[in-house]
Amino acid sequence: MTHRSRKTQAIINLSALKNNYNQIASLAPQSKTIAVIKANAYGHGAIEIAKSLNSLVPAFAVAFIDEAIVLRNAGITLPILILEGPLDKEDFTLATQHDFWLMLHNNEQISWLTQHPNYKEKLWLKIDTGMNRLGFTPKHAKKILAKLTNEQKKHLVICSHFSSADELDNPKTPAQIVCLKTLSEKYSCQLSLSNSAGIINWPQSHADFNRLGLALYGANPTPIKNMPMKLTPAMTLQSTIIALRKLKLGDSVGYGEAWRAKQASVIATIAIGYADGYPRNSPAGTPVFINNQLAPLAGRVSMDMITVDVTNIANVSVGDVVELWGENLSVEVVAEHMNTINYELLTRVSARVPKVYINK
Ligand SMILES: Cc1ncc(COP(=O)(O)O)c(C=O)c1O
Incomplete structure (x- = not known):
């Protein structure tokens, strides 16, 4: 072992991590709970966290392609969702080579997709339900869907991100939920809405896929002092x-x-x-x-x-x-x-x- 005189270290408790995952996932038993491990697994080390959760989770999510390639190179074979989607054409080609799930939020990405009609991995269409950061407007969705092949539509997940799910009395969250549920019913697509605060505070937001980040690591995503379960800091x-x-x-x-x-x-x-x-x-x-x-x-x-x-x-x-x-x-x-x-x-x-x- 390398000599280390300076004792500064981050101790990462992997059983706490798995226990947190199981507890939160059990709040939404009908959903598949994806582990969000972007930003080096929120500072915990993406490769080690991915290896530790590999047999528990259906998929991982990261922010951009490079973060996902690091995981593939480390031998992670589970689906990996790219939350910002491909940022250029080359990203799209890399995604086809590594079988990534892509979240698509702008017209340019859709144009790259139309150049890959055989893209067979799950596509996530991001709808802007009020965060005003990324995504298509709900009205725009029909036009985008028309550009997908029937095969691609079969694998489609319609998704959105909450702006205020940590605020328990904020009417914005129920409005976002209604908006997206209406859309997914209209187009018979799978649905994904909840982040940590959504999973914990808004059971009506649980959907086909939930995207669990912060709480997985045992940190509190909400101002509630008493969480519905005992999370342990990882x-x-x-x-x-x-x-x-x-x-x-x-x-x-x-x-x-x-x-x-x-x-x-x-x-x-x-x-x-x-x-x-x-x-x-x-x-x-x-x-x-x-x-x-x-x-x-x-x-x-x-x-x-x-x-x-x-x-x-x-x-x-x-x-x-x-x-x-x-x-x-x-x-x-x-x-x-x-x-x-x-x-x-x-x-x-x-x-x-x-x-x-x-x-x-
Ligand atoms: C699109 C998206 N989904 C899910 C998450 C996970 O959120 P949280 O860490 O609050 O669970 C994030 C994190 O920022 C995100 O950007």
């Missing part, structure tokens, strides 16, 4: 204390002297920084978990280190393990302090943080 990001120092009243910490001791204080320096994906603009007070207690960030985040006020933590020593988020400190709580969301924190953990897979 990632625990941790590091260790590499230095401790005592400060006097008025002493400053870190770049720009941005934090000053209001009393005699003890500061722990921890081996993780913005180059690891811990955001530089994290404010003082953002919690970390040390020795079963929460301690607040003090001073600016550096490239390789953060500094934390451990004045009130008993028995701290150099070498102690520090959890930045994970099983003991939820990524949602940390994200709230940093004025961001769990999705962003998980996906920005950088390549220099080794991933250690447990409970295979």
